[in-house]
Amino acid sequence: MENAKHPVDSFFKEALQGHQVVPSEESKQRFLSEALSLESGRKTGARRWWLYWTALGLISITAILLFFLRPEPPPQSVNTVSTELQVTKPVTPMNDQAPVRQILPGLATASTSLMAEQSIPTYPIPVEKSTDSILNSHNVADYSVLSDQLPDAASVNEDSATKPAAISSETEPVVSMDQSQVSKKVQNKPFKPWHFTSSVSYTPEWMFNTLEGNKYVTNLALEGTFYYGRYSVRTGAGLSLTDGTNELAVEYNDFLGSYKQLDSITFQWDSRHYYLIPTYYLSDRNVWDSLLKLDYPKVIKRYTYLQVPLILGYDFLQKKGFTMGFRAGPILSILLESRQLSGGVQSGPDRIIRINQITPDRIQTNWQVSGSVNLSVLLSRRFIIEFEPVVKYYFNSVYEKSEITKKPWSAGLRTAVTFGF
Amino acid sequence: MESKEVFQKGKIRDYRSTVEALYNRYASSFLSLSLRYCGNREDAEDVLHETFIKILIHLPSFRKRSQGSFEGWMRRILINTALNFIRDRFKEMRHLSSDNFQHDPEESDPDVPGSFPGCRLPQDEILQLIIDLPPGYRTVFNLYVMEEYSHREIAGLLHISENTSKSQLSKARAILRRKILERIKEPTFA
Numbered sequence A: 001m002e003n004a005k006h007p008v009d010s011f012f013k014e015a016l017q018g019h020q021v022v023p024s025e026e027s028k029q030r031f032l033s034e035a036l037s038l039e040s041g042r043k044t045g046a047r048r049w050w051l052y053w054t055a056l057g058l059i060s061i062t063a064i065l066l067f068f069l070r071p072e073p074p075p076q077s078v079n080t081v082s083t084e085l086q087v088t089k090p091v092t093p094m095n096d097q098a099p100v101r102q103i104l105p106g107l108a109t110a111s112t113s114l115m116a117e118q119s120i121p122t123y124p125i126p127v128e129k130s131t132d133s134i135l136n137s138h139n140v141a142d143y144s145v146l147s148d149q150l151p152d153a154a155s156v157n158e159d160s161a162t163k164p165a166a167i168s169s170e171t172e173p174v175v176s177m178d179q180s181q182v183s184k185k186v187q188n189k190p191f192k193p194w195h196f197t198s199s200v201s202y203t204p205e206w207m208f209n210t211l212e213g214n215k216y217v218t219n220l221a222l223e224g225t226f227y228y229g230r231y232s233v234r235t236g237a238g239l240s241l242t243d244g245t246n247e248l249a250v251e252y253n254d255f256l257g258s259y260k261q262l263d264s265i266t267f268q269w270d271s272r273h274y275y276l277i278p279t280y281y282l283s284d285r286n287v288w289d290s291l292l293k294l295d296y297p298k299v300i301k302r303y304t305y306l307q308v309p310l311i312l313g314y315d316f317l318q319k320k321g322f323t324m325g326f327r328a329g330p331i332l333s334i335l336l337e338s339r340q341l342s343g344g345v346q347s348g349p350d351r352i353i354r355i356n357q358i359t360p361d362r363i364q365t366n367w368q369v370s371g372s373v374n375l376s377v378l379l380s381r382r383f384i385i386e387f388e389p390v391v392k393y394y395f396n397s398v399y400e401k402s403e404i405t406k407k408p409w410s411a412g413l414r415t416a417v418t419f420g421f
Numbered sequence B: 001m002e003s004k005e006v007f008q009k010g011k012i013r014d015y016r017s018t019v020e021a022l023y024n025r026y027a028s029s030f031l032s033l034s035l036r037y038c039g040n041r042e043d044a045e046d047v048l049h050e051t052f053i054k055i056l057i058h059l060p061s062f063r064k065r066s067q068g069s070f071e072g073w074m075r076r077i078l079i080n081t082a083l084n085f086i087r088d089r090f091k092e093m094r095h096l097s098s099d100n101f102q103h104d105p106e107e108s109d110p111d112v113p114g115s116f117p118g119c120r121l122p123q124d125e126i127l128q129l130i131i132d133l134p135p136g137y138r139t140v141f142n143l144y145v146m147e148e149y150s151h152r153e154i155a156g157l158l159h160i161s162e163n164t165s166k167s168q169l170s171k172a173r174a175i176l177r178r179k180i181l182e183r184i185k186e187p188t189f190a
Helices: A007-015 A025-068 A078-088 A093-103 A112-117 A127-137 A141-148 A150-162 A165-188 B015-038 B041-065 B070-089 B092-096 B123-131 B135-146 B151-158 B162-185
Strands: A194-210 A213-228 A231-269 A276-295 A298-318 A322-343 A351-357 A365-378 A383-394 A409-420
Touching: A007 B123, A007 B135, A007 B162, A025 A383, A025 B015, A025 B041, A194 A383, A213 A298, A213 A409, A231 A322, A276 A351, A298 A365, B015 B041, B015 B070, B015 B123, B015 B135, B041 B070, B070 B135, B123 B135, B123 B162, B135 B151, B135 B162, B151 B162
Parallel strands: none
Antiparallel strands: A194 A213, A194 A409, A213 A231, A231 A276, A231 A298, A231 A351, A298 A322, A322 A365, A365 A383, A383 A409
């Protein structure tokens, strides 16, 4: 071994073998407290992630339930079928029994074929009376309302084909007229390849690769989206809020105390001109240690950014109740405000010599690019709920001294309630 | 106690006592090592602190690898932390990068170095001899002699040339040798 040849080398190596220097108790306690905070931070982080995943799971389950339990859209031929059924169906004894079945729910059946095959018990209830009761309790308005609502028309018309045929002779003109109006509405409605939506969105975001570790960022936005077929363009304005810890290095001299300095003395004769009475003019003088000390206080600030996105989208899947698509585009962030929440330099009577900012300030403007997969679930005719896992890459550092920091990236989940025009 | 085993998954009962045990076991020897690099106790304790925090943070990555000596792994972290500290702190390291290092004949290593019979200096005093070296000499001497790095490895770590590393070592040896001989001549250690 070349390293062990030289006598100086061997002398020092042997002499310092097993040498130990016991660290100070203060140093040990400092390490132990930091180690414990590190561990508690880990636990909190793990718990937070567990909560996020649970929330995400609940949102996903809700979305799936909403998708599968949504009302079925009407079949294409619904208007023709329903009209035929109502107009052509004659009033039969079977239909006379239908009101009885309505009055006695336990005997209700679901299909016309079943009614035809089974022997149905009759009850000594006058048909006219039962018809009236149905008209009163079941009311005609139901049918007119239902006929206005296109998605429910099929089920209503199927029911009307089986159950209330007895009253159809009375309600037929009304129903027929409404159905024809609906048909005309449907036929006359022009097809629009484009439409516009506006949305309110909330995006929790976790930013990585910053000087302060992982950062939590809250984004709120008002956005408008223009759709043309499968393509979309989204823009708007949003606020992005995040807290940051700024570390400072403060050089100061300790305050040692103060004394009264004699500035001047004046003498005056007393009233008898016998004594000279002195008057002392004193001023307070503070004394500071000449030793320069260093302290590292931390300041917590809240930064508010204005965000302007321009997100392009393409829906690769368009189903009756939901759509899925890709979204990507740039986002411009402009720092609106930085507000100090807590901390700061509290020197007391100590004399501050110099304050250096260790953590650099946040940058005024930065650009990000965002990529996401969008899932839009139709809640009603006008309202849509959107879930969008988002990944962002920051083109420049979020700090002013970009040479000592890296470019961050972030992951988040955008949730939005959208109103379609 | 095998420290690695203490940190094995499922064996940690009390985090604080485990961390404290780890610290108690290695802090003294690591502080000695740190002191050799940093030159003063305050900086050495800072480096030691940072090292132990890094050890705790990166412990899962060591577990995954599950190879090599745990102490060796911790020692490497300490040396890297100390070198980073020295790089940040001492501007002299920049001067080391000069390839045109002038070899001072007065400080150079003698051809026949001899040995130091009967020299029984206390460990703290010997450590002080190293600490008193200029930072560049000290770093190269520590890496070459104590950690047994080659000049090529030292050159890579410190971003200097191999010749510079050799020159620094030679000067460090000469200074140390002279100081030891001075001490030997003193009546206390004669």
